[in-house]
Amino acid sequence: MDDFLPFDPAQARIGQLLFYDKILSGNRNISCGTCHHHSLGGSDGLSLGIGEGGIGLGPQRRSGDGADRIGKRIPRNAPALWNLGHRSVHTLFHDGRLQISDIYANGFLSPAEEYLPRGLNSILAAQALFPLTSQFEMAGNPSENEVAGAIHDRIDTAWPILAQRVRALPEYGALFVDSFDTVQRPADVSIVEIANALAAFIGTEWQSFDSPYDRWLQGGPPLEPAAEAGRVLFFGKAGCSACHSGALFSDQDFHAMGLPAFGPGRTRGYDPMPRDVGRMGATDALEDAYRFRTPGLRNVALTAPYGHNGAYPTLRDMIRHMANPVGSLARWQPQMAHLPDIPWLRMADFVIQSDRFEMARQANVLDARPVRLSEGEITQIEAFLIALTGETALKRPLGRPDTVPSGLPVD
Template identity: 70%
Template sequence: MTRVHTGCVQGVHAVCLLFWGALGVAADPISLDDFVDADPAQARIGQLLFYDKILSGNRNISCGTCHHHDHAGGDGLSLGIGEGGTGVGPDRTIGDIRKRVPRNAPALWNLGHNSVDVLFHDGRLEVSDQFGNGFDSPAEEWLPQGLDNIVAAQALFPLTAQFEMAGNPGENDIAGATHDRIDAAWPILAARIRAEPDYVRMFTQAFETVDEPLDITIVEIGNALGAFITSEWQSFDSPYDAWLTGTPLPDDAERGRALFFGEARCAACHSGPLFTDQGFHALGLPAFGPGRTRTFDKMPRDVGRMGETDLLSDAYRFRTPSLRNVALTAPYGHNGAYPTLRDMIRHHADPTAARAAWTPAMAALPVTDRFLGVDFVIQQDAREMARQSAVLDINPVALSDAEITDIEAFLHSLTGATADTRPLGRPDVVPSGLPVD
C-alpha cells in the first residue's frame, strides 16, 4: 500500500472522492520503526516527573493530572481545571482556580510518530530552524538547544502556563519568573529536581550528559518527559491495523470505513497513519469558555491558529486531531463541545444545524457560581458569533442515522487492543514525596 495525502476540504473535487473511495486506506501499517527512539531508563524518569507535582509552581498539579492514565491520556472534561483544582477527571473540582483552561486537554497517543511536526491546538510549536534550536515555539530563541524531539519541547510549556501548572503571580517563584520571561522559570524547576537525591541518582545513570547534580537542566527534564510520552502512548494494534494486514472488519465498521474514505469525506482531513493531516481547519464548533485571550484582545474568544500567526486567513482554524483511540478520549473538539462521537459526527455532517441545536448542557464543565457569567458569555456577542459562523472549511454531507452509526463503528475500530495496558502506567509514589493523582 502507498501512503497518500489530500488537502481536499471545501469544494472537494469529485476525482479526490473517487480516489479515496477506491483506495480506502490511510497509509501503510505502523511499526515501531515509525517512532522516535526513547531510552527506557530516561522514560522511567519521565514517568515519575509526569506525575510529580514538583514541576508545578505551587506543587499541587502534575502533567498526569490532566493527562491521566485512567482517562486515556486526557481528563474527560471539555475545558480543563488546572492549577488550584482538586481531584482527577470529570470529578475534579474547581477549588481556587481563577480561570478554566481555555482548551480541551489533547490526548497523547502516538505523539512520538515520526510524522508529527506540529503540536498544540493552534500549532504554536513546530519543527523549524527559525530560531536555531530546532523549533518555532512561544519561547522563540530562548528555548534551549538539545531537546530530543518535538514532544520533549512540548512538555516544557505547560510548566510555564499560569492556569495550567505555573500558578498566579505572587503565589510562587515559578509564576513570578515566568511573567518576567517564559524561560526564566525552567532553571528554578531544574534546581528543585537537583535537590531530590533519587532524581539525581537516576539522571546520572540514564544520561551521558549528567555527571553531577548541576548537569541536570530543563533539557534533561524535557527529554525524560519526552521519552516517557513517546514510548508510553504508542498504540497501533487496533482492528483497523489488523484490517491493513488482511483481517476483515465487522460489517458495520467496514461500511463505516467505506463512508469515511468515500462519500462522507472524513479522510479529506483525517488522513495518513495517524488519521490527521496536521493541518488547520474551521469546523464551526459552538463557542464557550474563557477564550484564549491575548494581550491586545481580551474578548473571551478563541481565534485558533490566528493567535499564533496573526493572519486573518487562519482565524478560527484548529489543528486536525489524530483519530487513533478517539473513542476513548471524549469530549470532542478543541473546546470539548461534544460529549459523544455520534454528536461530533453529526456536527461534521451539518455544522450549521448542529451548532444551532447545541446546548450548554452538552459541555462537560463542573459548575461553579464563579464562572456562571463567563462560561457562555461569548454567545451573547452577535457579531462575534456571525464572524465564527462565516468561517467554515467543511461542506455538509447527507448522512442517515444508520450511516452515522456505521462511521461511529469504524471509529471504534481505531481503538488499540492494548490501549488500556500501558508499559509503565501511573506510579504509586514519586521522589518528591508529594501525593500522586
C-alpha cells in the same frame, strides 16, 4: 517500530515519575498526569479542564476554594497523547504554536522563540515545557511562587528553578546520572534533560497501533460489518479522510469546523474578548482565524469529549457536527459541554454567545463540506472509529506510578 522516534527506556522511566510528580508545578499541586491521566485515556474527561488550584481528578475535579480557587477554566480541551512520538508529527497544540523549524537555531518555532533551550530531543520535549509555564495550567499566579514570578519576567527564567527542584532530590539526581550521558553529577541536570525524559515517556508510553483496523491492514481478520461499512464511508462519501489522513488520521493542518463557542477563550493583550481565534492566535494572520489543528483519531473512542473545546460529549454528536456544522450548531445546547459548575465563573462560561457580531464572524468561516448522512451511516462511521481503538490501549507499558521521588501525592 521504525515509524517512531527512538527513546531510551531508562529515560522513559524517569519521565514516568516526572509526568506524575507535582514538583514540576509552581505550587506543587498539579502534575502533567492530572490532565493526561492513564485512567482517562491520556486526557481528563472534561470539556475545559480545571488546572492549577483544582482538587480531584477527571470529571470529579473541582475548582478549589478560598485563596486557592481557580481564576478561570483552561481555555481548550486537554488533547490526548496517543502516538505523538511518531516521526511524522511536526506540529503540536490546537493552534499549532509549536512546530519543527530552524528559525531560531533551537529546532522549533514556539512561543519561547529564541529562549527555548537547545538540546531538546524532539517536538515532544519542546511541548512538555509549555504547560509548566502556563499560569492556569501548572505555574500559578506570580504572587504565589518563584516559578510563576520568574515567568512574569521572561518565560525561560522559570525552567532553571524547576530543574533545581528536581536535581536537589537524591533519587532524581541518581537516576539522571545513570541514564543521561550529558549528566555526570546531579548538578548537571537541566530543564533539557527533564524535558527529554518526559518526551521519552510520552513518546513510548502512548504508542498504539494494535487496533482491529491495524490487524485488517496487515491482512488479518476483516472488520465487523458495521465498522467496514463505516470505513467505506470514512474514506468515501463522508469525506472524513480529506483531513483525517495518514498513519495518525490527521493532516496536521488547520480547519474551521464551526464548533460552538464558550469558555474563557484564549485572550490576547490587544484582544481581551473571551473568544478563541485558533491558529490566528499563533500567526496573527487573518486567514487563520477560527481554524484549529486536525486531531488524530487513534483511540478517539477513549478521549471524550470532542472538539478543541470539548463541545460534544459523544462520537455520534461529533460526527453529526462534522457532517452538518450549521445545523448541528443550531441544535447545540450548553448542557452538552462537560463543565463542572463553578459559581463565580458561571456567568462568563457562555458570555461570548451573546456577542452577535463575534458569532457572525465565526459563522462566516467554515471549511467543512456538508454531507447528508443517515442515522444508520453515522452509526457505521462511529463503529469504524471505535475500531481504531488499540487492544492494549488501556494496558500501557509503565502506567501510573504509586509514588514519586518528591513524596507529593500522585493523582
